[in-house]
Amino acid sequence: MAERITPRHVDYSRWYLDVIREAELAENAPVRGCMVIRPYGYTLWEAVRDGLDRRFKATGHVNAYFPLFIPMSFLQKEAEHVEGFSPELAIVTIGGGETLEEPLVVRPTSETIIGHTYSRWIRSYRDLPLLINQWANVVRWEMRTRPFLRTLEFLWQEGHTAHATAEEAIEETLRMLDVYADFAINDAAIPVIKGRKSHNEKFAGAVDSYTIEAMMGNGWALQSGTSHYLGENFARAFDIKYLDRDNVLQYCHTTSWGVSTRMVGAIVMVHGDDQGLRLPPVMAPIQAVIVPIWRGDADRAVVEPVAEQVERALLGAGIRAKLDRRDEVTPGFKFNDWEMRGVPVRVEIGPRDVQQGTVVLARRDLPGKEGKQAGISLDGVAAAVNDLLNEIQASLLRQATEHREANTTFGVRSYSEFREILETRGGFIRTHWAGSNEDEARIKEETKATIRCFPLDADEGEGVCFYTGARTRQVAIFARAY
């Protein structure tokens, strides 16, 4: 098990691929760059989907579905958009045995076809705001792919909203950024930083892009969700107009926002350790695994009914519990197996425990003896597991936050210091920045680090930009990123 997982310090990329494989989250499909999401990985995605969908509906959004295929001409209507996406398109040229007159693009994102549709749905201010989300697959012809992080086809949600004013659209953009952060922090236990993207990193066609950025186990950044204020760009390209209260025709202001299967990769890389996955209880497909321990049939006759009783008690308390009944493997094998799969709590029951009317609980987030509690009474097992799940959820968030803080350099004075930190410590560099788009591009070329975001919570006040020497209030977070 663990020996089939490369330690993180040896090769972090291999560690990631090993965990994805051993925990049976996903595998490469026979089509280059595509993946098969295996049941354990898909259940994690279902938890992402359900956690977000609930929040979308609570903030007044409804789901709909728009077509997979987009006429090529639609993409060409927004200049920046087509420029950004055209190198990445998959194109259907044959349908029903005939060459198509107009090739169809397999959607890389749906602003264009949804913009076209909204222009027909929206007539007056009474139709606004229009708050719609779609769960869908999209395709971007990426050259370098990695399961969950970057694949040709991926699953995501894309919200698309239309508003009467810029203020309302910006408010929506930031509201959905908050929704994403709330999900990431409270469900996925990922302490994301909310920020605005730099001009170089924003969505093709957006006025402003916002992001939630997370630090992975190796100190790299992962953009884990984005929310875009599109201004009137798509409204002008697709003629999305409304009659205002004074009967004047106005362009709408639109937004779009998305989170994808990439979030599953974030969960793996933020929480995983050299034993494999560590899953936050809110997301875990299995929250507690019960491992019965016996040698021979006499023991078994004593232990098995109690293990089943514990399973019933946990399931009855709404805990996603599983009794591991396999008899072709040892308890030790099972311990490692479920550790590798990231199950937050293990319940061990042996003959001596049964005699004493107790069980042993082991938590995944603390190693070895530190994470073990013996003598938990059978009567109280559901309550004890429940408490432990809450503790583990908080503990994983705390550990990830501490990891991020420990791997962030706050303020650098010069570009040489900047480069040295990147080469030695890595992690995030959070520092004043007054450079141009060209400066940012040059730094990217020279160091592979990009501006992940201008954090919204920046309270550093004025300072000196390490690159230009200019005084500025603007703070940027630089990092290497997936």
Next chain:
Amino acid sequence: MAERITPRHVDYSRWYLDVIREAELAENAPVRGCMVIRPYGYTLWEAVRDGLDRRFKATGHVNAYFPLFIPMSFLQKEAEHVEGFSPELAIVTIGGGETLEEPLVVRPTSETIIGHTYSRWIRSYRDLPLLINQWANVVRWEMRTRPFLRTLEFLWQEGHTAHATAEEAIEETLRMLDVYADFAINDAAIPVIKGRKSHNEKFAGAVDSYTIEAMMGNGWALQSGTSHYLGENFARAFDIKYLDRDNVLQYCHTTSWGVSTRMVGAIVMVHGDDQGLRLPPVMAPIQAVIVPIWRGDADRAVVEPVAEQVERALLGAGIRAKLDRRDEVTPGFKFNDWEMRGVPVRVEIGPRDVQQGTVVLARRDLPGKEGKQAGISLDGVAAAVNDLLNEIQASLLRQATEHREANTTFGVRSYSEFREILETRGGFIRTHWAGSNEDEARIKEETKATIRCFPLDADEGEGVCFYTGARTRQVAIFARAY
């Protein structure tokens, strides 16, 4: 509203399209044959999805996700399969600006790519049964399309399972047919008939296909879900083998089964009337709409708080309720509007009702005064609405069953009688059948009627085939179908 819906007896096809449009379920997309599923229609699909997904999980299935793109060579491995699907394929020939070496098919169904994957996952009898479902979009290049019933792209679920023996695979095939029937009857209030497909109508590559067939409002049939026993066909094509308990390599027996967005079309056509939709309460996005009635601000001050109180009471009881606050339209307009959208229960509240501490309930499934109950006390409104929803659910199923029975001819003696019934009464003809595949094809050509299924519950005993004159125990249901 209703005047914008063509009456069914005038033109049933136009009625269907009118209802889809006016109730805002879907609309044609800019790409030929594709549709945009609008929020109200998508919420219906979510109810289908949730009702089925719950049942799949309760019967031991898990979800996964396989790629949208399938290498052309995969389809060619199962001879019947490729023959059946190749005229309907959408093909990607360009990716990332380059012509692809091997064109990629946009999946029309996933037996091939899943078969390929299963051959790698399955090693021993311990890996069986493998019970996986996928929620996905698929594309079939259809020439004549109709929203929900037949579209180029549609949403569906496809279950794919692998088993050690034929018996177990057939058992699974029939179990999922039961799951479909249970959902259709108890959630969608559609009295489907379970049956086996004729050779001419079975899935390309299956040994046996089973179906749930429903009768639409015009007497036509709609195949509403299918479950296929694939034998060893795909196992041999994709080398899906396992080592049995005696260490002998065996082919697996596989199944597949699917229900699609077509089910939304079935709900429209089974229950709808000349006023529009009638939705079974279990599926309805809005189960009860509250329409306040006032003239002038004095009335409003009295009625509005009570309407809000009723909304809170209904929502609190878990009823999907909505208070219609629009003030730009009259109560009469609202009545028609919500009737057209098929909301099962309307709660009317006017000033006199408030005085008396009561409300009026109107049910969608019974017209006019017959469906109205006055004097429902405010205290008991949630309980009364709840009871009414249960009654309406049962009533819609009863009405649909009566409609089907009234439009089924049980037994015909000759082909001329068969043809006359088809021309005059239409509906289902349930009768003994001993014809060949060629006979069936000839009847289809001459009458457009097909064998919808050999019903599993046939208890007619032996009889005479109307077409061949032979004695047989086999009973078939013939009908025209969508």
